Amino acid sequence: MSESRAVALTRELIRCPSVTPADAGALDVVETALKAVGFETHRIVFSAPGTPDIDNLFAKIGAGAPRLAFAGHTDVVPPGDPARWRFEPFAAEVSDGRVYGRGASDMKGAIAAFAAAAIAYGELHGAPQGTLSLLITGDEEGVSINGTVKLLEWAAARGERFDHCIVGEPSNASTLGDMIKIGRRGSLSGRIRVIGKQGHVAYPQRAENPAPIIARIVAALSGHELDKGTTHFERSNLEFSTIDIGNPAVNVIPGEARAQFNVRFNDVWTHDSLKERILQVIREAAPNANVEVEFPPSNAHSFITKPGAFTELVVEAVRQVTGLTPELSTTGGTSDARFIVNYCPVLEFGLTNETIHAVDENARVADIDGLCAVYARIIERYFEGASAR
Secondary structure, eight states: OOOOEEEEEEEEEHSSSBBBOOOTTTHHHHHHHHHHOOEEEEEEEEEEETTEEEEEEEEOOOOOOOEEEEEEEEBBOOOGGGGGGGSTSSHHHHHHHHEESTTTTIIIHHHHHHHHHHHHHHHSSSOOSSSEEEESSSSSSTSSSSHHHHHHHHHHTTTTOOEEEOOOOBBSSSTTSSSSEOOEEEEEEEEEEEEEEETTTTOOOBOOOSHHHHHHHHHHHHHOOOOOOSSOOOOEEEEEEEEEEEOOTTTTSSSSSEEEEEEOTTTTHHHHHHHHHHHHHHHHSSTTTTEEEOOOOOOOOOEEEOSSHHHHHHHHHHHHHHHHOOOOEEESSOOOOHHTTTSSSSOOOBBBOSSSSSTTTTEEEEHHHHHHHHHHHHHHHHHHHHHGO
């Protein structure tokens, strides 16, 4: 049996070893396919000091409202040791009904699916009564500086507008159709340094031991209830990832202790309000200690696209293709949707996330075709039903 356009594009994209920030020809694959049915395309390279240059693709067909966009990234994380893979990580082998390769699920399969759906629409209808756009970047898995953020700014400066957007991140937990992401939690990291005074363990009065202090701080923050969750979000969660003293001697009181944590927070908080709460808890746990707290910069804010007509359209398309009614969720990590929400309502729907970033990453052939069918139905209904919104 011949493979579908979506599966063929998926395999072609996987064969491009686009480990972030390299493009390795991935955007050429998408651009060539879109131009063949009349898409206007633009390749834009963005730069910033101390970061790699990133190639980006903007493509559109049609003009005016309504304006639907799809967004995603062709860059992937490193495959690790190729010897641990069942197949070579960038060979795009098909076995047992699955396409194997780095990026199969995250998220070259989805890019292939929405590109194939857009191409099919163009072949059948030509340009829509409105605008269909694709925004594809190459640094989502990297520092996210020269990709979606700047591509959106570039598009806005040209007068491009978006009414709604779907990001093809692997949103489903185990089965295509089980989950749509309608928002994401924010992310805030912190580093704590407790400064003591080094000394001999036999003479504690001459030293200041930071170990009990860092222990009190870790316990206080770990046990502190930040909130009880909200309508669409679970409760905010703070987790420590390291506690380091780095003292090899058992008879020396250390001079300092360090800890590092990350908070995934809901829409109760902003970065500033969350920082202040954390500092308050630390002050209460160690009121007289010499404590330094650093919060590295973060552009991961919490956001929500409240359910409405567009969400209902996407849910119905998923239901018609898969037979499932997807859960509307805000779980998981961050994505480029956090930038897109500043321009228009955004949802995330893609493949399953069971094997993303793992050895033997793969996607079911049936899921790639099913996802393409969902996207195709969304595009059809979106431009047919423009007046209903």
